Amino acid sequence: MKKTVFFGALTVAALVAGVASAATLDDVKARGSLNCGVTTGLVGFAAPDANGVWEGFDVGICRAVAAAIFGDPTAVEFVPTTGQTRFTALASGEIDLLARNTTWTFSRDTDLKFEFVGVNYYDGQGFMVPKDLGVSSAKDLDGATVCIQTGTTTELNLADFFRTNNISYEPVPIETNAEAQQQYLSGACDVYTTDASGLAATRATFEAPNDHTLLPEIISKEPLGPLVRHGDSEWGDIARWTLNALVSAEELGVTSSNIAELAAAPTNNPEVNRLLGTEGQLGSMIGLDANWAANAIAAGGNYGELFEKNIGESTPIGLARGLNAMWTEGGLIYSPPFR
């Protein structure tokens, strides 16, 4: 009898262990909300507003995915993660989706066992210095003290850049963007380096943004995008095609203001109809409602709207579309067809 109990216990243990890796979509549906990993606070990308409601460009992706699943853009639990905790949080299942301006690299995709679902911002690493430092090129930074967010690709790029240019520096490792800002402003470091978009966003929150300048060198490619765990392709598809839906919406002229009208009845553009679920079976193919993409777009608008509202030229952050313009306008933002 004892043997039976023993093997019974082992079986139960195996089952409990096995359940943890079941379909993410079912887990999310059962929980009733999406656990989305974001930064601890980077204005424009992900930061709580005065009422404690998270908003920003990356937050918009989280809300779009939640809207695609539940039809409700507020069904999101935002989990703030630092550069060091984000991957552990995703790998352990604490979060379902990581939208935290994370660079898509080979080793993260293969060795760390993650799946990047696309690129929502094409970025590069830059340097910010106070104007009165009198530095006009990153190559003049020999011996400078550099604030760097630890656990990021920028940390590795920085080491490579200074090594290949044969100049020295003193790294000051920092955990979050807020700490980096405080250290930089107090003059404990001469330079702050991270993705150029992050620098622009940080500078926008300074009291005197014009006293600081971004150096011309962009020392790396930083394609930033949302990512999920390896091994659940259905879940990866949902995240990927939600992002693609936002991009396609911009290309097809579907915006948050005209979407109610366009989704009400089939239009004479078949691709818009397929995207918004008034024609074809795309919703059931991906395992969601027919109007999943319509919900995702209605949540915060299409890709272009999200960009303009959160980080575009009309905001204090003031980033130009640049590489992140539609492919039809000379940028890199491109979605495979909805067919």
Place this chain on the structure above:
Amino acid sequence: MSTLTDPPKPAFRLSQLIYDTRYRSITIQLVALLLMVLGIGWLVNNTVQNLAALGKDFNFGFLDNSAGYDINQRLIDYNSQMSHGRAAMVGILNTLLVAFLGCVTATVIGVIAGVLRLSKNWVVSRLMAVYVEGFRNVPLLLWIILIFSIMSESMPQPKDFRGAEPAASMIFSDHVAVTNRGIWIPRLGFTNSLSGNEAVASVEGLPAVATGGADWALIGVTLLISIIAIGFVRTRASQLQEATGNRPTTWYLQLGLLVIPFVIVALFLGMTVVTPFLKGFNFTEGTHLRNSLIALWIALSLYTGAFIAEIVRAGILAVSKGQSEAAFALGMRPNRTMNLVILPQAMRVIVPPLISQYLNLAKNSSLAIAVGYMDVRATLGGITINQTGRELEGMLLLGGFYLLLSLLISSVMNYFNNRTQLRER
């Protein structure tokens, strides 16, 4: 007539396993063992399953791969092309450095504060009470962050030292620079270095100086020989005192043994003091004590010092009053009474709790995370894990290191404890 026979042996019944005291303890132990094995089995099984589900394997090969990141405080040679294992080693040495500095300072602070808290001077003893209660009742993390913020927010920037009328100036006749990036203090360099090839002149015209491992090793050996010689002199003095009752005066001999060989070696190596000076963005030359090290070191020392003060006070109070009265009656002066009578007896009370304070300090040094001090948690347990995705292996190594460090500290201290224990005859 009846024959004597053994009483019939009762047959063994299962219920005896619980109700019979002869078997009960074995039953309980077996059940506990079984539960423990099941628990461990479940944990291991769960880990294996989840690793398999994530498609990860379990190996330590990542330690040989190139680390790719830089570390600011390096006690051994390191650059970003070296391996993750080397980076972990740099981190381990940084942890050991702050733990060692912290233990030494905490002991000094603790002993002084503990003795002063027993002072008959009301102001002094109250001040020490404020120190002890203030530091032991506020979380260590707050002290670390407070000291770090004071350093980085209120100290002058290196550029304030520049210009004809600088806003800040170096202290101790231009030898020490206190900035918001840390404190630069002079270092010792060697003009006739044994490992000569790395000698460089810091400024045009000044002699070339180098810091070589070989030079420091030579000085270390010299000092060691001096100390052994001094020990020999002292033993002889004690023997003479036992035999004749008079202790010969040997302090000049001891001082000479310590100083003269050192001076000869220092002159031979051309030891000079290298003063930090401003160059480019930062001070250069000299030894750079970073804010993170200072904050962690001071906070750990003051915090643990408060606990040690209480331990010392308890140890002294544990020695009965009659001991000091007897010593005074023999005509011993107060400091001799303390050194020869009270402290040796107090030590056996002090040392065991002191061990756990040292262990606490060593482990608390991992709070370095708050100020970006590059200890082993930050290198192996932080950046390396994050860049390689080897959470399980990294955390196991990290846990293993702290375990080993703690066991090492406690075995050294236990050896010391056995030496100082009261030997009753």
